[in-house]
Amino acid sequence: MESNDKSTEEKIKAAARKVFHTKGFAGAKTRDIAEEAGINLALLNYYFRSKEKLFEIVMFETMRDFFQSLASAFNNPETSFELKLSLVVDNYITLLSHEPEIPLFIMSEMRSNPTLLVEKMNIREVVINSVFGQQMKFMMAQKNIPEHKFVHLIMNFIGLTVFPFVARPIVKSIGNINDDQFNELMQERKTLIPLWVKAILDSM
Amino acid sequence: MESNDKSTEEKIKAAARKVFHTKGFAGAKTRDIAEEAGINLALLNYYFRSKEKLFEIVMFETMRDFFQSLASAFNNPETSFELKLSLVVDNYITLLSHEPEIPLFIMSEMRSNPTLLVEKMNIREVVINSVFGQQMKFMMAQKNIPEHKFVHLIMNFIGLTVFPFVARPIVKSIGNINDDQFNELMQERKTLIPLWVKAILDSM
DNA sequence: TTTTGATTTAATCGTTTGTTTAAATCAAAA
DNA sequence: TTTTGATTTAAACAAACGATTAAATCAAAA
Numbered sequence: 001m002e003s004n005d006k007s008t009e010e011k012i013k014a015a016a017r018k019v020f021h022t023k024g025f026a027g028a029k030t031r032d033i034a035e036e037a038g039i040n041l042a043l044l045n046y047y048f049r050s051k052e053k054l055f056e057i058v059m060f061e062t063m064r065d066f067f068q069s070l071a072s073a074f075n076n077p078e079t080s081f082e083l084k085l086s087l088v089v090d091n092y093i094t095l096l097s098h099e100p101e102i103p104l105f106i107m108s109e110m111r112s113n114p115t116l117l118v119e120k121m122n123i124r125e126v127v128i129n130s131v132f133g134q135q136m137k138f139m140m141a142q143k144n145i146p147e148h149k150f151v152h153l154i155m156n157f158i159g160l161t162v163f164p165f166v167a168r169p170i171v172k173s174i175g176n177i178n179d180d181q182f183n184e185l186m187q188e189r190k191t192l193i194p195l196w197v198k199a200i201l202d203s204m
Numbered sequence: 205m206e207s208n209d210k211s212t213e214e215k216i217k218a219a220a221r222k223v224f225h226t227k228g229f230a231g232a233k234t235r236d237i238a239e240e241a242g243i244n245l246a247l248l249n250y251y252f253r254s255k256e257k258l259f260e261i262v263m264f265e266t267m268r269d270f271f272q273s274l275a276s277a278f279n280n281p282e283t284s285f286e287l288k289l290s291l292v293v294d295n296y297i298t299l300l301s302h303e304p305e306i307p308l309f310i311m312s313e314m315r316s317n318p319t320l321l322v323e324k325m326n327i328r329e330v331v332i333n334s335v336f337g338q339q340m341k342f343m344m345a346q347k348n349i350p351e352h353k354f355v356h357l358i359m360n361f362i363g364l365t366v367f368p369f370v371a372r373p374i375v376k377s378i379g380n381i382n383d384d385q386f387n388e389l390m391q392e393r394k395t396l397i398p399l400w401v402k403a404i405l406d407s408m
Numbered sequence: 409t410t411t412t413g414a415t416t417t418a419a420t421c422g423t424t425t426g427t428t429t430a431a432a433t434c435a436a437a438a
Numbered sequence: 439t440t441t442t443g444a445t446t447t448a449a450a451c452a453a454a455c456g457a458t459t460a461a462a463t464c465a466a467a468a
Contacts, residue, residue, distance in 0.1 A: 107373075108228070150379075156400065159368065160359075166367070170314070171359060174328050175354075177355075185356065200404070
C-alpha cells in the first residue's frame with residue numbers, strides 16, 4: 001500500500017513537473033497532468049489539494065534543483081575561484097541538458113509572481129555571501145575592477161551558461177542543427193565559458 | 205468615423221500587446237484585454253475575429269520589432285564589424301529598456317509553438333546572410349577560429365545583451381537594486397558588451 | 409471471512425472563459 | 439428629418455476547466 005502510494009504520488013508529481021515545465025501554470029490543464037500520469041482526474045485532487053498546491057510543490061522542487069547545485073559548488077572552501085567556475089558551469093550544463101526547460105519555466109512564472117518566489121530562496125545570500133562571491137570580490141579588488149561591476153560579471157557568467165537553453169529554438173534555427181548537435185555545442189561550452197569569463201575579467 | 209475606428213482598433217491592440225506580453229497567451233484573458241483597453245468585451249471579437257487572431261497579430265508585430273532592428277543594422281554595408289556590433293547592442297538595449305518583457309514573451313510562446321514561429325521570420329537568413337554575419341565569418345577566418353564556433357559567438361553576443369532582461373527579477377535581487385538602477389546597468393552594458401565580445405574573440 | 413480504511417473511478421457541479429446574438433447608439437448620407 | 443451602415447453595449451450561450459461527490463475497488467487487519 002505504502003509503496004504503491006508513493007509510486008502514484010510520485011507519478012503524478014513527475015507528470016505535473018513535465019506539463020508545468022513545458023506549458024507554464026496557466027497553460028497546464030489538470031486533465032493534461034492526469035492523462036500524462038495515467039490516472040483519473042480526481043486522484044490529482046485526492047493526493048494534492050488543488051492545482052495551485054501541486055504547482056507550488058513542483059515550483060519549489062524545481063528551484064531547489066536549480067539553485068542547490070549552484071549553492072553547494074559555490075561554497076566549497078577547498079577549490080580555487082577558477083576551479084569553482086568550471087565546476088558550476090559543468091554542473092549547470094549537465095543539469096540543463098537533461099531538463100532544458102527549467103530556466104524558461106522559472107523566469108516565466110517569476111513574471112507573474114515577481115517577489116514571492118525570489119524571496120523564498122534568497123538568491124542574493126547564496127551568491128553574494130558564498131565563498132565564490134567572496135573570492136570573486138577579492139579578485140576584482142586585486143585587478144582594480146570597481147565593485148559595482150560585480151553584478152555585470154554575474155550576469156555574464158550565468159547568461160553565457162543559461163541563455164542558450166532559454167533561446168534554444170532560435171539557436172537551433174540559426175545553427176541549423178538538431179537536438180543532439182545542440183547538446184554537443186553545450187558540452188563544448190563547459191570548457192569554453194570559463195575561458196571566456198577569464199578573458200572578460202582581463203579586459204576590465 | 206474612420207479616425208475613431210483606427211483609434212479603437214489601436215487601443216485594443218495596444219492593450220492586447222501589454223496583457224499578452226506580461227501574462228502569455230494562456231494566462232491572458234479576453235476580459236483582461238477588454239478592461240485594459242477600456243472597451244466592451246464584444247468589441248474585441250468585432251474588430252479581431254478571435255483571441256487567437258488577435259494574438260497572431262500581436263506576436264507578428266512583436267517579432268518584427270525585435271528582429272527588424274537587428275536586420276537593418278546587420279545589413280548596413282557602410283559600417284565596420286566593430287561599429288555594427290556597438291550599434292546593434294545600443295539598439296537592442298534601448299528597445300528592451302522600454303519593453304523589457306519582449307524576449308521572455310517570445311521565448312515562452314516559442315516553447316508552445318516550436319517550429320511555426322521560427323520559420324515565419326527565418327532568423328537564420330537574417331543572421332547568416334547578413335553583412336554582419338559575413339564580416340564575422342571573415343574575421344574568424346583571419347584569426348583561424350574554426351567555423352563551427354560561429355554559433356557560439358552569436359549566442360554569446362545575443363546572450364550578453366538579452367539575458368539580463370530575461371532574468372531581470374533575479375538580477376534585481378542579486379544586485380539589490382530597483383528598476384532605475386537596473387536600467388542604469390543596462391546603459392553601461394551598451395559600451396561594455398562590445399569590449400567583452402572583442403575580448404572573447406581574442407581569446408579563441 | 410468480515411471489516412476497515414485507503415485508493416481509485418465515473419459522474420457531476422459551479423465557475424471561468426471565449427464567443428455570439430440581438431438590441432441600442434451614433435455619425436454621416438439622402 | 440429620415441435612413442443607413444458602422445460601432446458599441448448588455449446579455450447570454452457553450453465549451454473548458456478546477457473541484458467535489460458518491461460509489462466501487464482493493465489490500466491488509468481482525
